[in-house]
Amino acid sequence: MLSIGKLSETAGVKVPTIRYYEQIGLLPAAGRSLGNQRLYSPEAGHRLAFIRHARDLGFPLEAIRDLLGMSDQPDQPCAAVDGIARAQLLAVEGRIVRLMALKSELERMIAQCAGGSVADCRVIECLGSHAHCTTDHGRELAEVSE
Amino acid sequence: MLSIGKLSETAGVKVPTIRYYEQIGLLPAAGRSLGNQRLYSPEAGHRLAFIRHARDLGFPLEAIRDLLGMSDQPDQPCAAVDGIARAQLLAVEGRIVRLMALKSELERMIAQCAGGSVADCRVIECLGSHAHCTTDHGRELAEVSE
């Protein structure tokens, strides 16, 4: 049996995150020691590794919740699993397309900057009016937010 | 002078979002009518359009706050403006690289799925262990979160 700290180390998931996953029901409530500290079996480690890997691949927690539910029922057909993965792929692809548009817009904007004063800065000017843009980037381009 | 609803329409920014921008100090507090409703000058419209466009290009609000501050001082050199834009470009490029890695990983995973039952689903298996991955995607790949 592992303490939460050991589990955290081996799975590469921070301690508060593990507790958070338990809180939202993504991990089952762990057993406790006599002093009320969480104890984990190796299986819990596998489940957590699964979650971490899926998170690394960008799956939202709700999708992961579904995937975990499915992996607990090995006799079902895996079409639904496939569907979730395909949805994630589509989301990633869409995101790449939008980011490429952003990238070229930013590059164009920066290239025009002559390095003078703010008064005639192309970057400010371009941001001020969409009319300077070549691509027709819409609302949904954004969300780059680190 | 425009009501908040008209401003919202012309700038393409939702009404609660405008109030939110005022709340966090990104827009100055608007003047009010006798009945305490917000009234906006066309200049406020320009400022809002600037914000919207920068958001569309993925700039975080804090960066936009800085950009607005700079555009209010037209005599300063524009190097700092340029810096923010370049930082944003770098962020976007980094994001694209990571997403491409995700994309190929997801594609590989999906391609292996033979469509059987969950018990021998490649997607589940691949998620279960990082060992199946070709690319060495790390923590920082994620954050696709729509």
Added chain:
DNA sequence: ATAATTTCTCTAGCAACTAGAGGTTCAAGA
């Protein structure tokens, strides 16, 4: 004049954690 729409403020919620306060339990050294 009345009805419908818009606006007001305020609070709470979303994802997916992270940080901190204030208190307990565990493992190791003296």
Added chain:
DNA sequence: TCTTGAACCTCTAGTTGCTAGAGAAATTAT
């Protein structure tokens, strides 16, 4: 055995950029 220090516990609140809702007041249209 005692003591110290690390790791653990619960709970609340903060992050980003909004969005949704309640309940009330103001404006606009008929």
